[in-house]
Amino acid sequence: MNQRFIRILLGLCVTLPFVLHMLHMPRLAVLDQIDQKIADIRMRLDNEFRSFKTDPVKKAVVDSIVILDIDESSLASLGRWPWSRDKLAQIMDLLFDKYQIGVLGFDVVFAEPDTSSGLNTLKALERGPLKDSPGFAASLQQLAPSLDFDARFAESIRGRNVVMGAYLSSNKGASKSGTLSEPSTPEIGFPKLGVNWYEWSGHGGNLPNLAAAAASTAIFNTVVDSDGIVRRTPAVFKYQGGYYEALSVAVLRSMLNAPPAMPGATAGGALAQSAGYLNIEWMTIKASGQRPLRIPVDSEASMLIPYRGNGGPDGGTFKYISLADVASGKTPLADLKGKITLVGTSAPGLVDLRSTPVGATYPGVEIHANLISGMLLQDLKEQPAYVVGAELVLLLITSFILIFALPFLSPLLGISLFVGVGLTIIGINYTVYINGVMLPMASGLLAALMVFITDTAYGYFVESRSKRQFASLFGQYVPPELVSEMARDPTAYSMEPKSANITTLFCDVRGFTSISETLSPRDLSRYINEYLSAMSAAISARNGTLDKYIGDAVMAFWGAPVPMKDHARQGVLAALEMQKATAILREQFRARGWPELKIGIGLNTGDVRVGDMGSKVRKAYTVMGDAVNLASRLEGRTKGYGVGILVGQATARLVDDVVFKELDRVRVKGKSEPVTIYEPIAIRGELTETQNLELTHWQHCLDAYREQRWADAREDLAKLQAMAPGAYLYELYEARIKALVNASPGSDWDGVTNFDDK
Numbered sequence: 001m002n003q004r005f006i007r008i009l010l011g012l013c014v015t016l017p018f019v020l021h022m023l024h025m026p027r028l029a030v031l032d033q034i035d036q037k038i039a040d041i042r043m044r045l046d047n048e049f050r051s052f053k054t055d056p057v058k059k060a061v062v063d064s065i066v067i068l069d070i071d072e073s074s075l076a077s078l079g080r081w082p083w084s085r086d087k088l089a090q091i092m093d094l095l096f097d098k099y100q101i102g103v104l105g106f107d108v109v110f111a112e113p114d115t116s117s118g119l120n121t122l123k124a125l126e127r128g129p130l131k132d133s134p135g136f137a138a139s140l141q142q143l144a145p146s147l148d149f150d151a152r153f154a155e156s157i158r159g160r161n162v163v164m165g166a167y168l169s170s171n172k173g174a175s176k177s178g179t180l181s182e183p184s185t186p187e188i189g190f191p192k193l194g195v196n197w198y199e200w201s202g203h204g205g206n207l208p209n210l211a212a213a214a215a216s217t218a219i220f221n222t223v224v225d226s227d228g229i230v231r232r233t234p235a236v237f238k239y240q241g242g243y244y245e246a247l248s249v250a251v252l253r254s255m256l257n258a259p260p261a262m263p264g265a266t267a268g269g270a271l272a273q274s275a276g277y278l279n280i281e282w283m284t285i286k287a288s289g290q291r292p293l294r295i296p297v298d299s300e301a302s303m304l305i306p307y308r309g310n311g312g313p314d315g316g317t318f319k320y321i322s323l324a325d326v327a328s329g330k331t332p333l334a335d336l337k338g339k340i341t342l343v344g345t346s347a348p349g350l351v352d353l354r355s356t357p358v359g360a361t362y363p364g365v366e367i368h369a370n371l372i373s374g375m376l377l378q379d380l381k382e383q384p385a386y387v388v389g390a391e392l393v394l395l396l397i398t399s400f401i402l403i404f405a406l407p408f409l410s411p412l413l414g415i416s417l418f419v420g421v422g423l424t425i426i427g428i429n430y431t432v433y434i435n436g437v438m439l440p441m442a443s444g445l446l447a448a449l450m451v452f453i454t455d456t457a458y459g460y461f462v463e464s465r466s467k468r469q470f471a472s473l474f475g476q477y478v479p480p481e482l483v484s485e486m487a488r489d490p491t492a493y494s495m496e497p498k499s500a501n502i503t504t505l506f507c508d509v510r511g512f513t514s515i516s517e518t519l520s521p522r523d524l525s526r527y528i529n530e531y532l533s534a535m536s537a538a539i540s541a542r543n544g545t546l547d548k549y550i551g552d553a554v555m556a557f558w559g560a561p562v563p564m565k566d567h568a569r570q571g572v573l574a575a576l577e578m579q580k581a582t583a584i585l586r587e588q589f590r591a592r593g594w595p596e597l598k599i600g601i602g603l604n605t606g607d608v609r610v611g612d613m614g615s616k617v618r619k620a621y622t623v624m625g626d627a628v629n630l631a632s633r634l635e636g637r638t639k640g641y642g643v644g645i646l647v648g649q650a651t652a653r654l655v656d657d658v659v660f661k662e663l664d665r666v667r668v669k670g671k672s673e674p675v676t677i678y679e680p681i682a683i684r685g686e687l688t689e690t691q692n693l694e695l696t697h698w699q700h701c702l703d704a705y706r707e708q709r710w711a712d713a714r715e716d717l718a719k720l721q722a723m724a725p726g727a728y729l730y731e732l733y734e735a736r737i738k739a740l741v742n743a744s745p746g747s748d749w750d751g752v753t754n755f756d757d758k
Contacts, residue, residue: 004407007458011403011451015395018447022392029226034442036225040357042433043307047358050434052308052317061376062308062318065369066336068095069313069320070108070345077324081350085114085153091327092156098329099336103161105251107220107344107352107365110164110206111178114149150207158213163250165220166205168239174202181211183242184218184250185260190236190243193263193280196300197238198223218250222354222367223302230354230367232302235261235283235295246303248371249283249295255340258287261295266385279385285375293375296382296436304381304438306374311362312346318369320346342368381438395444398425399451406455418452497611502559503571503603503651504628505544506635507535507578509552510598518595527594528552534581535599542574547622553635557623560610568605568654572680575601575645576658582644602635604628604648626671633668633755634677641679642728649676657684661695662702663729665752674752694723701733706751708744710737 021028052058070081078087095101157164166180180203211217222233237244245253249261265278283295297303309317323343325331344365345352356362374380398421406414422445429441509515509531516524532549539546539556543564547555556574558567578601586597606627612619627650634646641663652660660678667674681691701716714737720730 003462006462007407007455008403010454010458011399011406014450014454015399015403015447018395018399018443018450019392021443022388022395031442031446033227034446035440036227036229036231038441038445039231039438040229042430043357046434047308058373058377058379062373064339064376065318065372066101066339066341067318067320067363067365067369068104068323068326068341068343069363069365070343070347070350071313071320071322071324072347073322074324074327075347075349078327081345082110082112082114085110085149087327089149089153089156091323092153092160092162094326094329095336095341096160099326099331099333100338101336101341102338103163103251103255103340105163105218105247105340105342105368106165107247107342107368109166109178109204110153110210111204113207114153151209154207154209154213157210160215161254162214163247163254164206164211164214164217165247166203166217166244168200168219168221168237169202169204170198170200172201175204176202178203178205179208179211179217180205180239180244181214181217184216184245185236185243186262187243189263190238190280193265193278194299195238195263195280198234198300200237200239203239215254216245216250218245218247220247220364220368222305222364223300228355230305230356230362232298232300232304233367233371234300234302235297236263236301246368246371248303248368248375249285251340251342251368252293252372252375253285253287256285256287256290256293258285258290261285263297263301281384282382294378295375296380296384298383303371303374304383305356305367306370306380307356307358307362308370308373309358311356311359311366315359315366318366340372344368379436381433381436383438387437387439391440391443394425394428394439395447398444399447402448402451402455406452411456411459414452414456418448421448497609497613499607500560500563500610501567501605501607502557502610502623502627503567503605504557504608504623504631505539505555505571505575506602506632507554507556507575508600508635510600510639511595512552515595523594527589527597530588531582531585531597534585535578538577538581539574541577542570544570544574545621548620555622557610557628560623561621566654568651569657571603571605572647572651572655572658575603575647576680576683579644599644600635600638601645602631602633602638602647603645603651604631604634605651605654606630606648630668630675637666637677637755641677641732643679645680647678647680649678652676652678652680655680658682659684659687659691659695661698665750667752667754669755674750690723694720697723705733705737708740708749710741713737 017028018031020026021031052062075081092104095104164181166178169175205211206214206217219234219237219239221237222230224230225232233246233248235246235249237246245260253259253261261283263280263283265281279299280297280301283297283301285293285295287293295303309315311317313320319335321331321335326336342365344363346363346365348361352364353361354364354367356367371380402418402421405417409417425441425444425448429439429444432439515527519527531552532554535554536546539554542558543562544556544558545560547557549555556571558564558571558574564570578599582597582599589595589597604627606625608623608625608627610621610623612621613624614620614622627648630648634648638644638646643663646663647660659681661681663677663679665674665676681687681695687695697716697719701713701720704710704712704716714734717730717734717737721727721734724730
């Protein structure tokens with residue numbers, strides 16, 4: 001099976017679990033947990049780089065929310081919690097009468113009667129010795145209100161914009177204490193929406209008279225995720241058949257003097273759970289004369305908490321004012337006038353600290369402050385129904401890009417593509433996030449990572465083994481670049497013999513016998529090693545296949561095992577570069593006192609048999625055929641023509657950008673058809689004027705020679721010998737013409753030179 005197809009198939013397989021996760025088939029808890037951690041990091045980075053403090057509008061909204069803190073200072077000044085309701089009543093009067101706050105929300109519960117001295121005094125008088133005295137009962141009735149601190153606290157709340165807090169419990173067998181009052185949110189709308197309500201089994205409310213005196217009672221529960229972090233809280237709670245507002249929603253609604261928030265969903269975009277039912281998508285607060293405030297919620301009617309800082313009095317987000325300072329009247333009026341105020345605690349001993357994405361000890365009351373600011377600023381993040389589809393589309397696009405591209409890329413390009421895809425996912429996710437939508441990212445990133453790891457691992461452990469096998473088979477013949485190309489698709493290559501049109505090259509050192517007799521064994525070894533290294537490098541640079549060394553001779557070919565359209569051109573260019581390398585070596589050898597280095601090269605192109613051939617004892621990847629034999633014979637004839645390179649006509653006809661010099665037409669032994677042979681001179685465009693003039697005279701001479709116009713031929717030869725004194729080719733033809741003049745070849749002579757030896 002094609003290796004690339006296997007890699008694509010593996011990529012599809014590792015992507016499937018992530019797709020099923022998005023479709024809840026099944027939902028993988030580990031991916032949800034990773035998404036939660038990513039969301040935490042994203043929130044912290046957003047707070048770092050897009051602080052609300054740099055936006056005057058956002059800062060004004062945040063500054064309009066104040067936390068009245070039951071802190072260590074308050075406990076030290078006013079006593080341990082709970083304080084006397086008489087003391088709380090005094091604080092209520094100060095807040096509404098002196099400081100003129102806009103609304104007050106309690107993140108605490110008053111479920112038990114006040115057991116302070118006022119109530120104890122009243123009970124003592126009722127049991128005392130004066131209980132039967134005349135007029136005692138009437139006097140006690142007049143005195144009672146001043147001593148019943150719960151009643152006094154209730155009166156300080158009545159008629160004022162106060163929201164009492166309460167909590168719900170999901171523990172099995174949870175108790176029901178205090179009063180919740182009547183549900184604050186009408187039932188209208190909820191039965192038609194598919195809300196996954198949290199199950200509650202108990203509650204903790206306030207004393208009946210406190211609950212009745214307050215503007216409303218709201219729930220301050222938060223939702224703790226599986227890792228113990230608070231990231232969401234319901235906007236509305238369903239309990240015992242009724243619907244209760246969250247504390248943050250109730251406080252904001254009371255501040256705006258708006259009716260209870262109502263649910264909603266987009267029929268066109270929501271996912272139907274069953275016929276006629278839609279997923280809840282938002283809650284809306286509609287205050288008279290003001291734009292509606294849209295509160296995005298998830299399928300559990302929960303809001304995502306927009307944490308804006310580290311939290312606490314020193315967090316720098318919301319202003320914390322100690323209740324001790326309020327009670328003593330030290331707080332400036334401007335700090336509280338018209339503000340949204342929340343009563344809560346930052347004191348560790350009162351156990352209202354939460355673990356959040358921005359801090360491990362985060363005051364619970366500040367969670368409600370964050371939600372109120374988010375609703376006012378309309379920057380609560382949402383996860384609408386289309387998020388599932390968007391996440392799935394993004395995953396499929398990015399995964400498919402990697403799946404279908406990685407098998408065709410080099411490791412470096414593969415890494416670059418993976419990094420680019422990862423950054424694209426992160427960029428899209430963050431862009432969507434700052435525009436208000438929470439798009440999960442873990443599945444997309446991990447799917448991309450798994451596809452990359454799987455593809456890389458397969459390439460390393462499987463394909464690299466194939467590459468090593470190819471290197472062992474072909475590495476001694478072909479350049480590493482071709483080995484790498486072959487290893488991409490091993491099934492397309494083998495050492496089995498086959499027919500192929502290729503270009504073969506033979507190279508040999510002239511006079512090597514005398515050279516070997518002149519040099520010492522050590523110098524001869526260096527001589528031949530440097531020569532063979534230079535020739536092999538020139539062949540490899542042109543992607544040639546090195547067949548073998550035959551003593552001082554080199555055999556190579558182009559067009560196998562990797563097919564090559566321009567194999568003839570590459571062979572000719574390699575031959576020219578081999579001659580240039582020889583010229584450099586010649587000077588180096590001369591400087592060492594070694595014999596002069598000259599080589600002859602023969603090239604020919606044609607159909608041959610190529611593959612692993614030999615005996616049972618030894619085989620080699622080589623080529624065989626008439627075209628190969630002619631290349632060998634041409635190499636042997638270079639000295640006879642006084643040239644460094646001889647090229648057969650089949651090769652010359654396939655190379656357009658090299659200027660060739662036609663030397664002769666020859667008929668080799670065993671063949672009836674003559675072959676034209678050439679010498680490559682230079683790359684077209686690099687030919688000098690002298691070379692061009694010499695070629696013109698030579699072609700005139702060659703034409704006259706074949707037409708038996710001996711005088712014309714000799715005239716051109718004289719010019720050529722003047723241009724290139726001592727050129728063996730021109731001396732050769734001078735001798736031929738002389739012989740032909742003395743013994744006429746006859747009218748049927750075709751100008752072909754016959755070679756009787758191989």
